[in-house]
Amino acid sequence: MSSHTHNAASSLQPVPTPRQAGRQALRKPESSLHAYARSFLHNRNAMLGLTVIVLMVLAAVFAEQITGYSPTQMNPAQSRQPPSADHWLGTDQLGRDVFARVLHGARTSIYVGVAASLLETLLGTVLGAIAGYMRGPIDGILMRISEVVMTFPNLILVMIFVSLLGQGVNNVVLVFALSGWMTTFRLVRSEFMSLREETFVEATRSFGYSRPRIVFKHMLPNALSPIVVAFTINIAHYIIAEAGLSFLGLGVPVTTPTWGNLLSAAESSEVMKSYWWLWVAPALAIIIFVTGINFVGDGLRDVLDPKTRRTPVRKILRDNLLGKRVES
Amino acid sequence: MSRLGTDPILSIQDLDVKFTTSEGEVHILRQVSLDIERGSFLCIVGESGCGKSVTVHSVVQLLPENGEITGGRVLFTVDGRDQEISSMSRYGAQIRGIRGARIGMIFQDTMSSLNPAHKVGRQVAENLHQHRKISRREARELVVKMFSRLGIPDAERRVDAYPHEFSGGMRQRVMIAMAMICDPDLLIADEPTTALDVTIQAQIMELLKTLQQEAGKTVVLITHNMGLVSEVADDVAVMYLGRVVEHGSREQVLKNPQHPYTQALLQSVPFMGMDPNVPLRTIAGQTPSPASVTDGCEFAGRCPYVQDRCLTGKIAFRQAADGHVARCVLLDEDGMSECSRRDDARVEDSSGQEART
Numbered sequence: 184m185s186s187h188t189h190n191a192a193s194s195l196q197p198v199p200t201p202r203q204a205g206r207q208a209l210r211k212p213e214s215s216l217h218a219y220a221r222s223f224l225h226n227r228n229a230m231l232g233l234t235v236i237v238l239m240v241l242a243a244v245f246a247e248q249i250t251g252y253s254p255t256q257m258n259p260a261q262s263r264q265p266p267s268a269d270h271w272l273g274t275d276q277l278g279r280d281v282f283a284r285v286l287h288g289a290r291t292s293i294y295v296g297v298a299a300s301l302l303e304t305l306l307g308t309v310l311g312a313i314a315g316y317m318r319g320p321i322d323g324i325l326m327r328i329s330e331v332v333m334t335f336p337n338l339i340l341v342m343i344f345v346s347l348l349g350q351g352v353n354n355v356v357l358v359f360a361l362s363g364w365m366t367t368f369r370l371v372r373s374e375f376m377s378l379r380e381e382t383f384v385e386a387t388r389s390f391g392y393s394r395p396r397i398v399f400k401h402m403l404p405n406a407l408s409p410i411v412v413a414f415t416i417n418i419a420h421y422i423i424a425e426a427g428l429s430f431l432g433l434g435v436p437v438t439t440p441t442w443g444n445l446l447s448a449a450e451s452s453e454v455m456k457s458y459w460w461l462w463v464a465p466a467l468a469i470i471i472f473v474t475g476i477n478f479v480g481d482g483l484r485d486v487l488d489p490k491t492r493r494t495p496v497r498k499i500l501r502d503n504l505l506g507k508r509v510e511s
Numbered sequence: 512m513s514r515l516g517t518d519p520i521l522s523i524q525d526l527d528v529k530f531t532t533s534e535g536e537v538h539i540l541r542q543v544s545l546d547i548e549r550g551s552f553l554c555i556v557g558e559s560g561c562g563k564s565v566t567v568h569s570v571v572q573l574l575p576e577n578g579e580i581t582g583g584r585v586l587f588t589v590d591g592r593d594q595e596i597s598s599m600s601r602y603g604a605q606i607r608g609i610r611g612a613r614i615g616m617i618f619q620d621t622m623s624s625l626n627p628a629h630k631v632g633r634q635v636a637e638n639l640h641q642h643r644k645i646s647r648r649e650a651r652e653l654v655v656k657m658f659s660r661l662g663i664p665d666a667e668r669r670v671d672a673y674p675h676e677f678s679g680g681m682r683q684r685v686m687i688a689m690a691m692i693c694d695p696d697l698l699i700a701d702e703p704t705t706a707l708d709v710t711i712q713a714q715i716m717e718l719l720k721t722l723q724q725e726a727g728k729t730v731v732l733i734t735h736n737m738g739l740v741s742e743v744a745d746d747v748a749v750m751y752l753g754r755v756v757e758h759g760s761r762e763q764v765l766k767n768p769q770h771p772y773t774q775a776l777l778q779s780v781p782f783m784g785m786d787p788n789v790p791l792r793t794i795a796g797q798t799p800s801p802a803s804v805t806d807g808c809e810f811a812g813r814c815p816y817v818q819d820r821c822l823t824g825k826i827a828f829r830q831a832a833d834g835h836v837a838r839c840v841l842l843d844e845d846g847m848s849e850c851s852r853r854d855d856a857r858v859e860d861s862s863g864q865e866a867r868t
Contacts, residue, residue, distance in 0.1 A: 382624040390611030404628035
């Protein structure tokens, strides 16, 4: 596939004179990192997503400087104020600034999402790579374990783990990783099962490389793009999962503001109807951040996978629209 | 029994390989015996599924998981030391020290035999790092040197390219560089030019021949292309249905084939100047399933000279000339001269026919 696109792209270019061609041939090839970065920068959706994420992370980091309010400082006189110049997103029933709480909540929510996804991906990738490459009894045992874990409804499983480990930010991360590694495990396992049949993997065997070297150095980079995509999408997934769990009062302790803990304010229909700013703000924060993450994930997939790497859409459009048509 | 070699680098003795499939155990290799002379160029020929690849893969313990060596042994001799490869564990350090370092392998599919995720120079250097203590810079220099030696232009720059930036022929050169970088004694090429066009094929063959003649490597080439065989081989082994049926020097096997299968195989090769109105000779019948042949000669069902004694018992190798053996009962008697009557000139003609497979 890729060679076709390459050919198509090059046939759109004016034919270089021999001298130009000679000069091009002498140029050092572009480093892969550089090429990836350039291709990523040209992906409009990915850049939009990245901008949103970076802005939100910065806002979370500089929360104190931005709002000037403490997320925990109560002020009963200012209870349930609608958005105003003083309180941009209003106040809650205890008079705490909602904007400050959303920004501080972002810290914990993003941390939980990234950490849980990282741990889960790590666990799933290592186990999946081993199972997919080794097959046989090791694969059988790991598959049975993953099936057993999957037979439990996820929420029940999470609740069991939470009751065993207790509440707390890092416990939530651990619980998510323990209850969610199976999807990545299966993805990586099937990826490795098809990769192990590739000739280049057989070639690495024929050169006497050790199994860890074959699996992690030669096969893993070829399985990376679905893993990266899964990792980013899982960040979004765990942010939502944290919100759900905290909404039920099982996630991060209520004393720590998170987007989920903020959302749980909307448990009463009274809040839903009369005090919309209490739940719209954290809900929007979740939606925007999660969408941004997904955009970045898709962009990364376009860039990282050597098999799906393609010419930037803009270049194809420019070459075609400005009259440099391909003569067929 | 096989040919008597004076100094075999690899000796395959009565090798039996079985595969476990959904239909039960299938005997894929039966008593395969081959002595590969040090410094020689051996071609193993035969149709698809005859066990050519399985033979060389069992030599380096790279059979698929459902395949198993059930009998016989493989001796690999380097520096005057015999090593019994067939008794080594598949992933053990011992066999891994031989694979890549002592025996290099080149694969058929040039499009997928290189890792798309790594630069080619790094992939070639990896083999050096696996088998030797060597610095990155030294390894890189060796790789560049090897690339230039194998005719990859602009080697200094090309080591930093990815496989998708190479043409098929150049990829095969990279693959050969990977196999050659640790200076192995034996090079096994499993149909290395099937996916390449004729000119590139000729170049790659020339390269392998040069490596054999100038660097003193032993080369085993698996092919079903008789034209190639007539150009590069020193020795030829013909396989049919999991057995070696004939083994001898190139002249012996191509000019004076003894086994009816070899004869039929050679007659079915088209050649320049043949009468286009005469249909090409074919071998009657179909290749039987390896599971169905248990007794007698495996070619009996398709052989025009079949006799009662072909159908039962063990058919042993018979010597036709010095260093030329075939597994055929006809070699015992004078009847042979009649069935080996054929047009000798054809083989020379077909040598220009490497394009046709």
